[in-house]
Amino acid sequence: xxxxxxxxxxxEKQNLIYKIMEDTIFTSxxxxxxxxxxxxxxxxxxxxxxxxxxxxxxxxxxxNSWDARIDKKHGENWECGFSLIKIKNKEIxxxxxxxxxxxxxxxxxxxxxxxxxxxxxxxxxxSNEDLACFLNSDWSGxxxxxxxxxxxxxxxxxxxSDSKKVFFESLRSFDNVxxxxxxxxxxxxxxxxxxxxxxxxxxAKFKSEFGEKIDPISQCGTKIFIxxxxxxVAKAIREGEMLSFISNSRWETIKKYDAKIFVYxxxxxxxxxxxxxxxxxLKERGIKEKEIGPEIIKEGTQYKTKRLVLRYxxxxxxxxSISGIAVQRGGMTIERISAEKLVKEQGVMNIYGWLxxxxxxxxxxxxxxRCEGPEHFNFSWNLNPARHLRNYIQRRIREFANDLKLVxxxxxxxxxxxxxxxxxxxxxxxxxxxxxxxxxxHKGGRRKKRxxxxxINWPLRLSASTFELPHESRRVNYGDKIRGTYVVPINxxxxxxxxxxRLFVVSDDGRTKVIEEKQVxxxxxxxxxxxxxxINIEKKYHKKGGYSFKARMLCLEDTDRRLPDKDKTKIEKGxxxxxxxxxxxxxxxxxxxxxxxxxxQAKEDKDNLFEWEEEDGGGYVIYYNELHPKIKPxxxxxxxxxxxxxxxxxxxxxxxxxxxxxxxxxxRDKDFFQLIKAKNKNLEDVLPLFLKKYSEFLWDHxxxx
Numbered sequence: 001x002x003x004x005x006x007x008x009x010x011x012e013k014q015n016l017i018y019k020i021m022e023d024t025i026f027t028s029x030x031x032x033x034x035x036x037x038x039x040x041x042x043x044x045x046x047x048x049x050x051x052x053x054x055x056x057x058x059x060x061x062x063x064n065s066w067d068a069r070i071d072k073k074h075g076e077n078w079e080c081g082f083s084l085i086k087i088k089n090k091e092i093x094x095x096x097x098x099x100x101x102x103x104x105x106x107x108x109x110x111x112x113x114x115x116x117x118x119x120x121x122x123x124x125x126x127s128n129e130d131l132a133c134f135l136n137s138d139w140s141g142x143x144x145x146x147x148x149x150x151x152x153x154x155x156x157x158x159x160x161s162d163s164k165k166v167f168f169e170s171l172r173s174f175d176n177v178x179x180x181x182x183x184x185x186x187x188x189x190x191x192x193x194x195x196x197x198x199x200x201x202x203x204a205k206f207k208s209e210f211g212e213k214i215d216p217i218s219q220c221g222t223k224i225f226i227x228x229x230x231x232x233v234a235k236a237i238r239e240g241e242m243l244s245f246i247s248n249s250r251w252e253t254i255k256k257y258d259a260k261i262f263v264y265x266x267x268x269x270x271x272x273x274x275x276x277x278x279x280x281x282l283k284e285r286g287i288k289e290k291e292i293g294p295e296i297i298k299e300g301t302q303y304k305t306k307r308l309v310l311r312y313x314x315x316x317x318x319x320x321s322i323s324g325i326a327v328q329r330g331g332m333t334i335e336r337i338s339a340e341k342l343v344k345e346q347g348v349m350n351i352y353g354w355l356x357x358x359x360x361x362x363x364x365x366x367x368x369x370r371c372e373g374p375e376h377f378n379f380s381w382n383l384n385p386a387r388h389l390r391n392y393i394q395r396r397i398r399e400f401a402n403d404l405k406l407v408x409x410x411x412x413x414x415x416x417x418x419x420x421x422x423x424x425x426x427x428x429x430x431x432x433x434x435x436x437x438x439x440x441x442h443k444g445g446r447r448k449k450r451x452x453x454x455x456i457n458w459p460l461r462l463s464a465s466t467f468e469l470p471h472e473s474r475r476v477n478y479g480d481k482i483r484g485t486y487v488v489p490i491n492x493x494x495x496x497x498x499x500x501x502r503l504f505v506v507s508d509d510g511r512t513k514v515i516e517e518k519q520v521x522x523x524x525x526x527x528x529x530x531x532x533x534x535i536n537i538e539k540k541y542h543k544k545g546g547y548s549f550k551a552r553m554l555c556l557e558d559t560d561r562r563l564p565d566k567d568k569t570k571i572e573k574g575x576x577x578x579x580x581x582x583x584x585x586x587x588x589x590x591x592x593x594x595x596x597x598x599x600x601q602a603k604e605d606k607d608n609l610f611e612w613e614e615e616d617g618g619g620y621v622i623y624y625n626e627l628h629p630k631i632k633p634x635x636x637x638x639x640x641x642x643x644x645x646x647x648x649x650x651x652x653x654x655x656x657x658x659x660x661x662x663x664x665x666x667x668r669d670k671d672f673f674q675l676i677k678a679k680n681k682n683l684e685d686v687l688p689l690f691l692k693k694y695s696e697f698l699w700d701h702x703x704x705x
Contacts, residue, residue, distance in 0.1 A: 065100055288312040290310045432653060
């Protein structure tokens with residue numbers, strides 16, 4: 001036993017041990033499991049959603065593959081993909097590419113040979129030793145000019161494996177050598193280890209691991225086989241969100257180079273496409289756009305942009321995953337800056353766009369080297385030149401907003417005018433409703449379940465059957481819960497569709513809170529539940545007043561199918577497939593507005609002036625298209641808008657009454673009843689009867705004025 005003697009002097013043996021320790025240089029034992037966890041935590045913090053690993057994995061994998069393309073100028077014959085496959089009863093995520101250089105570099109067979117290669121990289125700077133660097137953490141074979149030169153991305157392959165095991169194979173363009181290997185975390189000593197095989201030995205090992213189900217790689221490129229992939233990664237692939245992550249981050253590469261990036265979920269293979277919101281020629285859909293060419297962002301510097309594109313899209317249903325200004329670097333989106341956070345105006349939330357920097361110029365290089373995070377998901381905006389760039393974007397957004405007169409007071413005034421006009425129209429129509437026997441929405445009138453419900457049998461729809469308010473009226477109080485605040489997308493077609501489902505709550509004064517936004521590859525049948533089980537009504541989040549719980553489903557791909565509406569609308573990118581709207585009121589009673597509630601919507605559709613749907617609590621919501629030339633001129637004129645809604649509402653009331661009487665067989669209106677029951681039904685009698693009753697209403701209404 002080593003000890004100090006009672007006088008405090010070291011024993012002779014102890015002095016000898018201390019001497020040995022002083023002369024020895026120790027190498028710390030690195031716990032690679034903890035290092036892997038630390039890198040994973042960094043990605044999780046930067047991405048900040050449940051599918052962070054899937055999004056981080058695709059971004060690094062696609063970037064590494066694109067940087068390794070053989071055709072640097074055009075990317076010809078390049079392809080990258082993510083496939084879920086089963087091999088020997090194990091689920092495997094295969095990340096593959098072709099048209100790339102493969103894992104080039106010096107072949108090595110011993111630890112000593114590997115050490116010399118890494119020493120050469122340290123002494124002479126970065127080189128093209130891709131194989132050695134791929135197999136060793138914190139090393140990269142990329143040059144300093146390339147993105148992803150910090151060697152972190154490959155660590156995500158191990159993070160994404162529940163078994164912490166990855167196989168790989170590569171056919172190298174450098175020497176046509178075939179390489180097969182295994183990379184894994186040793187559970188005993190917590191170190192990352194690997195095995196490596198070349199040519200025939202590698203192919204033999206490949207067959208022993210994977211059997212005859214798949215063949216070894218035959219074109220220059222690389223395949224990564226992640227064993228037992230993380231559940232959330234597999235979920236993102238199966239439900240379609242991985243494809244959306246790729247599209248949203250790599251849209252510039254796809255747009256400029258027609259780059260081929262696919263996802264195979266075990267059932268079908270789909271390629272990532274340009275998100276609708278980044279396509280050209282959207283002006284015909286009412287989008288305002290401003291493009292700013294190359295420009296110095298800060299006087300006295302050489303920091304120069306290539307292009308800034310700003311778009312104002314109040315009616316284009318821009319999703320949260322696209323909103324804001326996408327700051328591009330190397331053909332991918334690094335980070336999106338919220339326009340609303342930069343410029344504190346309500347209308348600015350509908351501004352989105354993107355900024356490109358000149359490739360391999362001063363601004364892009366310094367943004368990458370000095371300001372970009374190692375995960376490629378953020379910039380340090382407090383450092384220059386990022387700070388200069390942020391201020392530049394802020395100035396240009398404000399100028400754009402001023403040009404369009406997007407000020408909060410105008411938007412708030414518009415909402416107020418539309419709300420007041422709708423209430424006046426309902427009040428004007430009240431005597432006519434009573435005459436026709438249309439019951440009040442909140443007065444406890446007739447509550448029969450009618451068979452007519454707009455779009456109920458549409459092949460692509462949303463079900464919100466679980467939505468439940470706590471009281472008979474649509475009033476909710478602080479402390480209450482609204483339950484079943486989720487939807488289920490349904491597909492009755494015989495093919496899948498990439499769709500975006502968005503759930504949100506909108507207050508009557510225009511404030512919007514998103515509950516959930518999910519992009520889904522919707523197969524035939526029912527999709528996943530999207531939303532939450534309930535919403536707590538709390539004073540700090542909900543002011544007194546009216547709110548709408550809304551759900552909307554949009555198509556994210558071009559197809560050859562059509563909707564069953566009168567125009568047989570083609571299902572393509574940006575098509576609104578279905579909408580749900582449920583009204584409720586916080587700490588206030590619903591207005592006594594009769595069976596009609598008017599609500600504006602904006603659609604670039606010449607056939608859409610009015611449409612309506614029955615509400616679960618009774619009554620109808622009447623949607624009017626504020627972009628229609630008939631309505632647009634007086635959308636900010638309360639009296640004219642109220643008069644127009646009154647007149648058109650009378651016609652709609654006649655139509656709805658007629659439909660209800662046919663469906664229910666009641667006799668509330670003798671003229672309609674006689675027409676319905678007539679043995680020789682003559683459709684020519686319908687319009688004159690409508691016009692007669694409509695004329696009487698307008699006559700009486702004008703006399704009252």
